[in-house]
Amino acid sequence: MTQSTPPALETEPLAAGELFGERIELARSFVASLAEHGETLGLIGPRELPQLWSRHILNSALLAPLLGGRVGDVGSGAGLPGLVLGIARPDVEFTLIEPMERRTQWLQSEVARMGLANVSVLRARAEELPGTGLLRPLDQVTARAVSALRTLIPLTAPLVRSGGQLVLMKGARAEDELAAAQKVIRKHRLHDVEVLELGAEHGVETTRIVRAVVDP
Numbered sequence: 755m756t757q758s759t760p761p762a763l764e765t766e767p768l769a770a771g772e773l774f775g776e777r778i779e780l781a782r783s784f785v786a787s788l789a790e791h792g793e794t795l796g797l798i799g800p801r802e803l804p805q806l807w808s809r810h811i812l813n814s815a816l817l818a819p820l821l822g823g824r825v826g827d828v829g830s831g832a833g834l835p836g837l838v839l840g841i842a843r844p845d846v847e848f849t850l851i852e853p854m855e856r857r858t859q860w861l862q863s864e865v866a867r868m869g870l871a872n873v874s875v876l877r878a879r880a881e882e883l884p885g886t887g888l889l890r891p892l893d894q895v896t897a898r899a900v901s902a903l904r905t906l907i908p909l910t911a912p913l914v915r916s917g918g919q920l921v922l923m924k925g926a927r928a929e930d931e932l933a934a935a936q937k938v939i940r941k942h943r944l945h946d947v948e949v950l951e952l953g954a955e956h957g958v959e960t961t962r963i964v965r966a967v968v969d970p
């Protein structure tokens with residue numbers, strides 16, 4: 755019987771230094787830990803290793819310049835984008851909101867291992883948080899690969915203070931999802947809705963962000 759060789763971890767792209775600056779060692783440490791444990795813990799698939807830096811880590815880090823204040827990341831999973839952003843932006847306070855126990859344990863252990871004082875983990879479903887007192891209204895909410903905008907906006911907008919922002923990572927279908935979400939955009943009184951394309955400025959795969967101001 756032949757044994758297949760596990761796919762190799764992607765070599766760190768040049769843009770990583772640009773995006774993480776002096777935090778690059780912490781980013782490397784997170785990538786190494788995710789590469790070692792991610793598949794066993796069901797956080798990433800085996801085919802993700804050859805694209806771990808470019809498809810996941812740098813893709814998440816692209817949001818860093820858009821953030822400030824208190825930020826919640828809904829559905830963090832392995833830590834994308836919230837934990838990566840917590841590494842890149844130690845001046846911003848992040849709450850990683852994730853309902854699955856195994857994933858929150860992973861997030862908590864990584865936060866403790868890297869000593870990230872600006873990152874906390876909350877085991878919850880986003881829609882169950884408003885009114886509980888567990889989370890003060892946030893300045894911004896991020897999310898990546900959680901659901902289509904039509905369902906994501908009702909999960910995220912109630913967590914944001916009046917005048918705060920949604921910063922939602924979307925792929926090529928951003929405009930289609932926006933068209934299908936017009937009803938919830940009106941219901942949650944979102945305005946200044948825009949699609950930003952990020953990545954080209956760092957020579958990495960581009961990603962599309964839907965950003966909107968919440969005005970309840």
Ligand SMILES: C[S@@+](CC[C@H](N)C(=O)[O-])C[C@H]1O[C@@H](n2cnc3c(N)ncnc32)[C@H](O)[C@@H]1O
Binds near residue numbers: 831857
């Ligand atoms: C496909 S994974 C994406 C994880 C990560 N954001 C990424 O980009 O790799 C979706 C994550 O959203 C979480 N999730 C699903 N519904 C949620 C909800 N209502 N509130 C908070 N998190 C939720 C799931 O547990 C899961 O970890």
